[in-house]
Amino acid sequence: MSTKRAFAGIDIGGTSVKFGLFSPDGSIIYKEQKPTLAEKGAVPLMHLVSNIAEQLMYHAAEDELEVRWLGVGTPGAVNFKTGRVIGATPNIAGWQGTEIGSTLKERLNMPVWVDNDVNTVALAELRYGAASGALTAICVTIGTGIGGAVIIDGQLQRGHSYSGGEIGHMSINFEGPDCKCGRKGCLEAYCSSQAIINRAKKSLEQNPSQLFNEITGGLIDKLTIKQLFTAAKKGDKIASEVLAETALYLGIGLANLVNLLNPEIIIIGGGIADGGPEFLSKLSAAVKEQAFGSAVKELKIVKAALGNDAGFIGAGLLGENQH
Template identity: 40%
Template sequence: MSGIPSGTPSGSPSERFIVGVDIGGTNLVVGAVPVDGGAAQAVRTRPTEPHRGGRFVVGRVARMVEKVIDEVSEAHGVGREAFLGLGIGSPGPLDRDTGTVIETPNLGWQNFPLRDLLSTEVGLPATLDNDANCATYGEWWQGAGRGVSTLAGVTIGTGVGGGLVIDGRIFHGASDVAGEIGHMTINFEGRRCRCGNYGCLEAYVSGPNIAARAVEGIDLNPDSILPDLVGGELDRITAATVYEAAVRGDAYADEVLSETAKILGAGIANLINLVNPEVVVVAGGVTKAGEHLLRPLRAAVRKRAFRSAVDVCRILPAELDATAGVVGAAGVFRSSLADGPARARRPLDDASSVP
């Protein structure tokens, strides 16, 4: 399955694209994806600079989209009619029906009509879905989960995001909350989480929480090289510092990592028993630890989840890396074409009618 063509030959009239937009708290990523599948092309990344306001971000994304369209048009000898629409992924919670971002602390948006503003600015129909759902869907459509029917995605970075693809479709639940794997309670009287709950998976295995757990135990481990790696400034320890120390043979850092794998393994075992997926894709910065993390993680899962569920489930690192969100957002738009126009809204005639 690795040789999926990235499009039909140059200049073919059947060559059509969807532009994927991945809006993050730090970066905006935009690229064009062939409607029949393939890698993201002409991918551009720019800082989000959310403090400059939602309208600024929309304007910046619109200019990125235009540049992507120009570049792909030139490379493939196609006109603007080859671009069918925009798939947008954004942090949520969202209202997918109205295309509105209800609230997102990272970006400071409230009831922000992102989909229609961007659609109008670019002059193409658009869809909006949650960024973690899009990343999971991207891995299902063109990444590590190609060809399977049911897949769960866990993205470990600053937070822990997740998504579910069930029978080839994103599972949204009754109010678009489904897939919040990072906020499953893993220890009912455990660490405080950003969401206000105690003992969430994220409160243990997100990058900052891996670092925090390492710092908390450092006094009891005077032989650890972790302080040396940050010139003694413990608040500079990150999850990456912990891996680096583990790779260099630091026993304490290795213990923090194997504890992380056990906790994450408990979370993924819950997920496997609940959803019975064929693939769990693990994505995000933390996966740079590679087999250091995945091997003990698979062992922890095998200990906890039902054997008949574990036996059919592969736990794989993500393949698309930084473009999963772009590919998945484009995939969401693509699936809206099959579903009819309900989700993909035409651009408004008059942008000023949007509050």
């Protein structure tokens, strides 16, 4: 049996660590996930990641796969040269400062590349997913927080101190609502899942809706993004208004980026991307209205295609063209 080439990636998330092996054509050979148990802290999480890394390499050896490096994606800004987490991550306490790269290199005795998780998602979507073949792209993930990645001429733009692409903390209103980062009017303060839900709840307090009561089983306090989209699909006025407002806010933020970078494609990932084609077309219309005409002529706005696998797949690609 001849050895086949394969890529190995680990995607550290706030709730689970996803990992796997895949072929150069993008087909998945093996994948699995384990709970992050972020509340236990950074040290046990690093032990978990080390064990997963060894498990992956063992699996590759069993299948006679040739893996030349390991790639890891993590929340927070990462020094791509050293593999150290340099930015704070609200969902994993104490993770800032963790030496993921050197710890794993020592343990595995092989090259290890570590990057921010939105960067890895962007790499995967560009290679095998929604933006395959594109050269200039912006990737935005919207969930608890808003993350961004910028690719120009096929290259990730990490920035001078690996903190580029922080789209979520671009302000769209200097007098706007408070953001978790301590500033005002950030895109995240308007368009994170929680911000969207809070706007809907506020509106529902003033205009109670029978449909929302039914959808949430009377638990409006526990309203989710998914339920909000369901209400909109069933024609609820408040849900539609809140989502139209969200599309406008997001559209303004993205229009600023479009004017700066003139991308070919914008990939939208995270819970909001699952809201259906209607939200995406509203967003697309908002961006086209807000941005400079010549920059949006050929612009495509698409939903991420690789779902939960994008993170570990993009991580696996990190070592390409690196020395």
